Amino acid sequence: MNPVEQAFSDSLNDRGPDKSISTNKDRESVHRPLHEDEALCSYILSTVKAPAGALKIRQSTIPDSGSGLFTTRDLAAGELIFTSVPLVLCAEVGDSKEACDFCFQQRRRAIHPVEDRLAHPGETLPDVYKCMGCNLYQYCSESCWQRAWDTGHLYECGLLAGAPYELDIRMLYRILILLRKKVLLPEQVRALARLAHEQDKYEQFSSDWQGVKDIAAEAKQRMKSELDVADVLKLYCLIRCNSVPVDQTFRNSPLGSAIDLGAAMMNHNCEPSIVIVFNSTRVEVRAARNIKAGEELQHCYRDIAYDCTFRSPRIAARYQFKCQCDRCIRESNRHYEGASPDIDDPIIHILATQGDLFAFIEKAKIQALGFGKSFDVSTLLADIANITEEGHAGRRWPDDLEPLPIALKSLAALCEAQGDIINTLKIRVRALGYAKYRNTLPYAEDLIDFVVSLRAFTMYPHRKVVLDGPLPKFKEFEDFCVGHMCALYALMVRFYGEQGRVTRIIRDVMHEEIDKYYGPRPPTRPFRRKFKASHETILKWAGVDAKHWIVEIS
Numbered sequence: 001m002n003p004v005e006q007a008f009s010d011s012l013n014d015r016g017p018d019k020s021i022s023t024n025k026d027r028e029s030v031h032r033p034l035h036e037d038e039a040l041c042s043y044i045l046s047t048v049k050a051p052a053g054a055l056k057i058r059q060s061t062i063p064d065s066g067s068g069l070f071t072t073r074d075l076a077a078g079e080l081i082f083t084s085v086p087l088v089l090c091a092e093v094g095d096s097k098e099a100c101d102f103c104f105q106q107r108r109r110a111i112h113p114v115e116d117r118l119a120h121p122g123e124t125l126p127d128v129y130k131c132m133g134c135n136l137y138q139y140c141s142e143s144c145w146q147r148a149w150d151t152g153h154l155y156e157c158g159l160l161a162g163a164p165y166e167l168d169i170r171m172l173y174r175i176l177i178l179l180r181k182k183v184l185l186p187e188q189v190r191a192l193a194r195l196a197h198e199q200d201k202y203e204q205f206s207s208d209w210q211g212v213k214d215i216a217a218e219a220k221q222r223m224k225s226e227l228d229v230a231d232v233l234k235l236y237c238l239i240r241c242n243s244v245p246v247d248q249t250f251r252n253s254p255l256g257s258a259i260d261l262g263a264a265m266m267n268h269n270c271e272p273s274i275v276i277v278f279n280s281t282r283v284e285v286r287a288a289r290n291i292k293a294g295e296e297l298q299h300c301y302r303d304i305a306y307d308c309t310f311r312s313p314r315i316a317a318r319y320q321f322k323c324q325c326d327r328c329i330r331e332s333n334r335h336y337e338g339a340s341p342d343i344d345d346p347i348i349h350i351l352a353t354q355g356d357l358f359a360f361i362e363k364a365k366i367q368a369l370g371f372g373k374s375f376d377v378s379t380l381l382a383d384i385a386n387i388t389e390e391g392h393a394g395r396r397w398p399d400d401l402e403p404l405p406i407a408l409k410s411l412a413a414l415c416e417a418q419g420d421i422i423n424t425l426k427i428r429v430r431a432l433g434y435a436k437y438r439n440t441l442p443y444a445e446d447l448i449d450f451v452v453s454l455r456a457f458t459m460y461p462h463r464k465v466v467l468d469g470p471l472p473k474f475k476e477f478e479d480f481c482v483g484h485m486c487a488l489y490a491l492m493v494r495f496y497g498e499q500g501r502v503t504r505i506i507r508d509v510m511h512e513e514i515d516k517y518y519g520p521r522p523p524t525r526p527f528r529r530k531f532k533a534s535h536e537t538i539l540k541w542a543g544v545d546a547k548h549w550i551v552e553i554s
């Protein structure tokens, strides 16, 4: 075993940082919970960029959840708390996954992957470059490939033939090779080994523990690691507990995952105080709301829009805990209270409806790819109405309960793919009008799509459209578009900061919209009045009660 692998194994197995000078006292220090190990905490905090003394690692406020990260100063919503560079990153691979395994630039969004602008609808993007050695990882360009090669891919490339697509397994291979080739530093791997792994609970609740052991055995063999299989197994469990998805918009499955020591210190809350944003490969942690000095920083480990019946089992399977936060309790009560009294177990019914709505979303995605084939929107809306009519355990599925808004968004995307701009807008307004968690990255992402389709409509007022009834006035759409552009820009500043790439792109588009707008300047009071009236008219047209979607322009 080389010294880096040895340091990792010693730390993982509580044998003390340096066996040669290990005393009983050292041993005790390693056995202590992470937050009681001062040297380790200060090392982890030294890996992130934050004002001196601004962060502390202490016992979490959540019962039985180990250590957590705390702020020592008041933070305003949107404020940057810390940035860091992850120890290891690993991209998703596969046909529909196009993340660059070096710079992690997003390719599947409304934003152009390379140029600082929105992508044009249907625009052909630059080709991805696949590594010809492993035929697995993809890159934006040959230069990204070269840099990835020089910084570690050369060690793993030849060992990846037939490697599985599963991200956690490839992350495991990558860390093993970085340990074997001594690319990671001894202090980094000692800290890495002390992160939570919850192996006992994983073993207890896994339906295929033998399969997990086989993954570890194969990884050791494939990567020619000198670590014991037992250590490789712990490392795999640790990856599952601590890796964060790169790109937390969640809407288009993440670009990959990252192991970052600072981010790994934060516990989960379904109503989080912070948000993790990736700026290319850099982690940026921002306040999602005002936070008081002394509060624990917590983020949501799974897509925040879904409710507890979807979120909880997924969190439990991956992180080995059952979330007991106020939101989970509220949501669970709502299901029981909202169910018809003749139904014994409402959750079974609710999960069945969820399944039907997900099947609808999949069908709509497949249909959206079959260009040229026309479909009838009213039939698809009727399908949704059938699924939801008694879908909430004998009662109507609530408009704001996911995945109904997401099913509507997928239908809107299908309308867009077929050039039906009016239905695209109407259905998107309904979906966003009933979205529940608005101060979030997934919502911000949906708002970008929404504003893009609004602009496509207001830019070409004379295009032929298919109408199914009277349409609000064109001028009202313009007020609506400018107002939402301003709201979107404010949200971008909050998540990506004034100088973030996406913020700058949206700012340029907002200025373009405002420049060609004939009306009072936003955010003056006359504009706000006009916007409010137009917003209400358009919501009414789309069948959304105005009280569900109130937009503040500031």
Ligand SMILES: C[S@@+](CC[C@H](N)C(=O)[O-])C[C@H]1O[C@@H](n2cnc3c(N)ncnc32)[C@H](O)[C@@H]1O
Residues within 6 Å of the ligand: 034, 060, 062, 063, 064, 065, 066, 067, 068, 195, 196, 198, 241, 242, 263, 264, 265, 266, 267, 268, 269, 319, 320, 321, 322, 323, 324
């Ligand atoms: C990324 S780590 C967070 C830091 C961890 N608490 C520690 O002491 O190293 C994730 C692990 O923390 C624990 N955890 C995080 N959020 C929790 C919560 N809301 N309730 C219970 N346990 C939680 C679980 O053991 C989970 O696998």
